[in-house]
Amino acid sequence: MGAHKIAIIPGDGIGTPVTQAAWQVISEACALDGAALEATWFDWSCDTFLKTGRMMPEDGIETLRGFDAILLGAVGWPQKVPDSVSLHGLLLPIRKNFTQYANIRPHRLLPGVVGPLRAEKFDILCIRENTEGEYSGAGGRVHQGTADEVAVETSIFTRTGVERILRFGFEQARKRRGKLASVTKSNAQKYSMVFWDEVTDQLAAEYPDVEVSRYHVDAIAARFVMAPETLDVVVASNLFGDILTDLGAAIQGGLGFAASANINPDRSAPSMFEPVHGSAPDIADLGIANPIATIWSAAMMLEHLGETASAVRVMAAIEATTAAGIGTTPGQNSTDEITNAVSERIA
Amino acid sequence: MGAHKIAIIPGDGIGTPVTQAAWQVISEACALDGAALEATWFDWSCDTFLKTGRMMPEDGIETLRGFDAILLGAVGWPQKVPDSVSLHGLLLPIRKNFTQYANIRPHRLLPGVVGPLRAEKFDILCIRENTEGEYSGAGGRVHQGTADEVAVETSIFTRTGVERILRFGFEQARKRRGKLASVTKSNAQKYSMVFWDEVTDQLAAEYPDVEVSRYHVDAIAARFVMAPETLDVVVASNLFGDILTDLGAAIQGGLGFAASANINPDRSAPSMFEPVHGSAPDIADLGIANPIATIWSAAMMLEHLGETASAVRVMAAIEATTAAGIGTTPGQNSTDEITNAVSERIA
Ligand SMILES: CC(C)[C@H](C(=O)O)[C@@H](O)C(=O)O
Numbered sequence A, B: 001m002g003a004h005k006i007a008i009i010p011g012d013g014i015g016t017p018v019t020q021a022a023w024q025v026i027s028e029a030c031a032l033d034g035a036a037l038e039a040t041w042f043d044w045s046c047d048t049f050l051k052t053g054r055m056m057p058e059d060g061i062e063t064l065r066g067f068d069a070i071l072l073g074a075v076g077w078p079q080k081v082p083d084s085v086s087l088h089g090l091l092l093p094i095r096k097n098f099t100q101y102a103n104i105r106p107h108r109l110l111p112g113v114v115g116p117l118r119a120e121k122f123d124i125l126c127i128r129e130n131t132e133g134e135y136s137g138a139g140g141r142v143h144q145g146t147a148d149e150v151a152v153e154t155s156i157f158t159r160t161g162v163e164r165i166l167r168f169g170f171e172q173a174r175k176r177r178g179k180l181a182s183v184t185k186s187n188a189q190k191y192s193m194v195f196w197d198e199v200t201d202q203l204a205a206e207y208p209d210v211e212v213s214r215y216h217v218d219a220i221a222a223r224f225v226m227a228p229e230t231l232d233v234v235v236a237s238n239l240f241g242d243i244l245t246d247l248g249a250a251i252q253g254g255l256g257f258a259a260s261a262n263i264n265p266d267r268s269a270p271s272m273f274e275p276v277h278g279s280a281p282d283i284a285d286l287g288i289a290n291p292i293a294t295i296w297s298a299a300m301m302l303e304h305l306g307e308t309a310s311a312v313r314v315m316a317a318i319e320a321t322t323a324a325g326i327g328t329t330p331g332q333n334s335t336d337e338i339t340n341a342v343s344e345r346i347a
């Protein structure tokens, strides 16, 4: 088998140091396990937009299609390019065009990390729908700039889209503690969310071994804080998953620890791995970005590529690092210190 | 001045005991201050629906219009009537028909309450848009029951709706610590939320004394947990406000403490006061519902009616009760014990 071909898109702000850190660590791990990786770096970013008027070249998606996986840092720098332009020009088209419909976000407290909750147990796997729903991009505005202006934004849910993400959720629950929480807001959104509930009920019949609970998004947000130990796998729409995973990230100690995988489960196109955090322009030049979320995401990439030994090795090194109190508190260690600490623990 | 005419709708489940508790306490407070209240009770609920096919009579809205204020317990009992029916038949039409566009939800730790966060300071005032946006009820489904089914749900934002809620937020910020957080998701919802951001910027120019920050909903959800002390007044759309206020409720110690006011600021129709919690069918008959959220909501009603002395009296009694360790932990005291404890502290 040849080398795994990885496209690396550092993107904006702290995207560069964290992807460099992750690449260093996974390269070392794979070398020890005899797995071959080959990286191609793409400088697509807001700076590219300022120079070329595009976040990525016109054939960007076709270029990426030739890779086995994509590692992405962060996209967005609102002072340079509006987020509504930069994200719709780079991050979101990749997720959609490559049918990366399952966004997997593991939230758990790493050893040595003190989270904001008094409760000490936190281990939730969020599965977020990643291609449609509230972020379909459908909508418009009339009477713009006048007192009569109206803006509409339409959430679009297809049976294909809803069924496949729920099915993915059920499968993940089977691999864990057998509990699935399906998130809706069907008491107030009577078309989209009632539909989601119906599909949940239909699939539940196929997975009698999985215990399914339905929660409204507001109630489950409260539950993340009040009774997280009652949750195992959480499956949610694009927007609800987005909100709950930032909340999950906060509870696991901060965005610096939150990893994510944008998976195309059919493998008909590459999957993408990226930290949940953004580009953080304010700390972009300080050298203090925590690379752990990106290293963790890269470990998920190795797992996806079948390099399980290296994936396990990287996760063990991350845990040994935080257990030693390195990288556990924001700003306490530099990006380089944390990266080197993980790197030393790879062997 | 004659008595304030209050419509009380206990609704479903624990709605009955908590509204009874609140009525007892505010009646006692007003008696001491020489303020007159007159209650009319309405048994509109899911049970009414099962008997009559309607959550409230056809002229329900017109009946309520004659009152000075509405005190509501909770609506919904999904085992009897789907939430999408019960809420659209009673709670939501009141909010919309009476243009109760400002849903005010104060979140702070009462004395004696130990919240789920390690941080001990929590004091955020949420202002939620209450009449349009993601809960407009516009949408539909095609190819129902087939593999090609599509459900759409359209969020509708008008300049009138967005401007008035933001303005209300700015005014509230002026009365507090002068900081306003405006919540959007303009990086992914490029019509509705970009519009919201534009209106925020326009109004900011009119309120130079208020410090405005814009947050994405995912980021501010994380901030509620990680750095709540950086927030003062938070203004958000219907859905985002819904989620953030359940989160706020959780952080202030649970839904048992979360009060809310659905305000028509122009006073062209009655305002409605209700706890954030729902009907909790599972504990409906146990006599352990915490009435504090509803008593607090009723205090907000007194304030709205101009009975400030009684409102202050009720809040002081609530705080003295929790400071004495009564009603601070779920299930520890019965509804009656808590109500009597507040009642004893009214004088
Ligand atoms: C940047 C933004 C568009 C993105 C999203 O909402 O999907 C981010 O918040 C995330 O969670 O990956």
Ligand SMILES: CC(C)[C@H](C(=O)O)[C@@H](O)C(=O)O
Pocket (backbone or CB within 6 Å): A187, A188, A218, B076, B087, B242, B276
């Ligand atoms: C019951 C439901 C429709 C309601 C809402 O979402 O408005 C509730 O969650 C609330 O927060 O008042």
